[in-house]
Amino acid sequence: MVPAERRTMSPALRRTLVIAILVELAVGGWLLASRVLRVPPALPADMVDDPLLAAEIRALASRADRGGTPEWRTLGEGLLGQGAYAHAESAFARAAALAPQDIDALFGQAFCIDRTGRMAASNPLYRRCLDLPDRTEDGVGRKPFALYAIGRNLLRLDDVQGAEAAFRENASFLPAQFQLAKLLVRDGRLGEAVRIVDDLLRQLPLALELHQLKARILEAAGAPAEAFLARAMEERSAHLVESNFSTDYVRPFTTRLGMPRVLQEVESRLPPVPGDPRRDPAVLEREIQPLEALVAEARVPQRATLAFLRGALAADVDDVAGITAALGIVDAAGDRSASRLELEALVRDRMGDAVTATALRERAAAMAPSPQLHRRLAEESERRGDHAAARHHRARADFHLGKAAYRRNRLEDALREFREAAVHDDRHVATWYRTGEMAYHLGRRTEAVEAFRRVVDLEPDHER
Template identity: 35%
Template sequence: MRITFTILVTVVLVELVAAGIYLQQEAAITIPLLPREHLTDPSIIPQLEVLAAAAESGSVDQWYRLGEGLLGKGFYSHAELAFRQSLREDPSHLKSQFGFAFCLDRTGRMEESNVAYGKVVQGATLTSEDQAMQVYALYAMGRNAIRMEDAEQAHRLFQQNSGYPAADYQLAKLWVRSGDTEKALPLIRKNLANIPFSLGFHFLDQRAQDALGDRRAAFMAKSMVDRSAYLVSLNFNTDYVAPLNAQTGINSRVTDLTVAREDEDWDRVEVIGNEVFSLIGDSSVFAAKPFVDAMLQASLHKQHPQEVLDLVAKLKSEGRIDAITLEAAGDAYLLLNDPTQAIAYWQRALRLNPSISLHEKLADHGNVGERFHRSQVALKQGLEHYRRNRLRSAIPKFQQAIDINPDSAVAWYYLGEMYFHLDQLDEAAKAYQKCSELDPQRGKAFDKIDYLRQRE
């Protein structure tokens, strides 16, 4: 009897232990949380649900992928939970740690964010991508220090990140602001040697030279500000989030669309576009813009003008008319042998975006203003060369614009700019002088004239 009782007690205890282990495991299972918002892109939530279902298995990578998907759509609080769970599974997972820190950053918890970014900086790196992530994390820590008004910590972090242009820019700016201009200048010049058309560093250079009272150097720096187009990325958020945003929703079809357009496979473009339109229905989705533009382009290439006009009418009813849409409508009317309507649409598009293609079309088919439009084509082609630092090849374009329209003050000004930056100062002075005579309100031309006179 005693043996039987002992056996029964043992069995009960084993079952209780087993039940306890089971309940503990069940309690440890984390259920992914998804946003309940109604989104204009109806494909996003179902795709996130697929990622969430996969994450319930507990895999580090699957939780990370769910976090990426949520973060890419701006659901930072939900993404934070997914990254937390991924880190519970593997505390050394660097990408999850960065995503977690980023979510804290974006929700305003800067001190917590810096602690999390610090773990990224201290983590082991296996790939170049990991190393880049550490640079971004260190930069984010410095930026957060500025937001928390801790200039001393910001200085230290940006100095630690020396060689990363965005960090160098922030450090130089802190020095200029605090009056340590002499410290800032070598750093500015070092970066301009590597990024000669950095708008940000030339602007800092101008401020630094102004602070030092060197008017000539400040003027030259200002001239380079006007010329420069390259922007140093001071906010890595877009670079980080954009690829994640492209993973879900209709954005995930953009790559396929881009390939089809590059291959000029207009049938494929229409298939992709129709699939997207079928998916979103009557929803007004901003992300659908590339697909709309591609469908207009495909219909024009296939000589289907009525399809273009039907789509334009639909967009107009939704209040989604822009320069590309209006230009496409004009192209469609030209295919229908109605140049009057075509010109009217092109002129409307021109007011929104005075592009080379619109000026060319109005020059070829318009009844008035041909000389103006031809001049604008040459001028804008010259500006394209200028923005690519092809100064010598820009000169004939600006000269052509002047030959067509000698009263173009803008063309004369930019002709002067080309000669100025090529150090052909006599020619530059003549062009600036002509510009100032045609447009007495163009102050930049007078500034250059004064500067050149002081050099004599």
């Protein structure tokens, strides 16, 4: 028999056991509380039209519920891409609470608050982003965008002085400097404004927004000749200065989930040029059929995109019934685009109704002109012996090629195309005007004057 004193637990062992029990109770209590008190991700109810999207969002929510900051942030980005700002805000807020140093999570939360009209409430969060380590993925930082958003919001809240200070602080961010120049113009400080615009034009010489602003400055400064040159540059410039960064921020998230993601992947693998081996009907069929089964009767925009792909497949194999079925889906989706007219023209071609097919392509060319479409119309006109119509369409094909070259700042190529267009149709006012404009920019004043005189002869009241 063991003596009683040997059965007595030592104080050290007792303390160890008590501590172990307390730790176990604490851990168990924390696990129980985390399960009981954990708030599951809130999801929008209107995702049923895209079954793939609904499933993928639920999967993201499940991973977030079991995960940490990366999973909550990914859920927030997925919801943001679908325009569910309130739900995305909640996910970003959870991510930011779990990792206060995560600038993507905090920026996403600020952005969602901003987009739901709470500009004053979003600015402190944007300002906190400026104190965090910036992201390094794909070389796109968040801090310049956060500071730009602060300035833009202050401007909308009528704090012009605060907005100007924010834009000045963001000196290396081109959109911010563009906004600063606009503020200076509004305040009559034209000298500083034109210096900023000229500096920006050295970085983006074909930015439409900058040439428009420079023309305004020069007109206000009483320099009409210089303003004319700035206005002339507008024609061969493009929208390059993003004044609303929201589009650039959200765009990558819009095709990350659901049907948009799948269709983008399919379209990237299916070049539109007939004869390309990757456009083999069997390949197209393997790509399209599972997607059609997935969409079924759901009323989503991607149904029309799928229908156009199906129509292209049917046209490749001369399947009139297939093209007609695709056209019916496009019509049911309410599509009234030039692409829809071209799809119907394919049906008419296969039915032997060349007259109606040509008329449909004429309407499509009026809505969305392109060199390729005008060349096809020229060929059709030649086949039916309408040489005047053929010359007209060849002229328009050359004209649009010239415009494309002009916008890429290839003036010699543009002038050559405009001259060719004038050979086919010497009564098209816009062709002569563009010819004169190109010759003027290239320093060929005699040719420019002759072309502009032709414009006046054809249209004495020409607006330009």
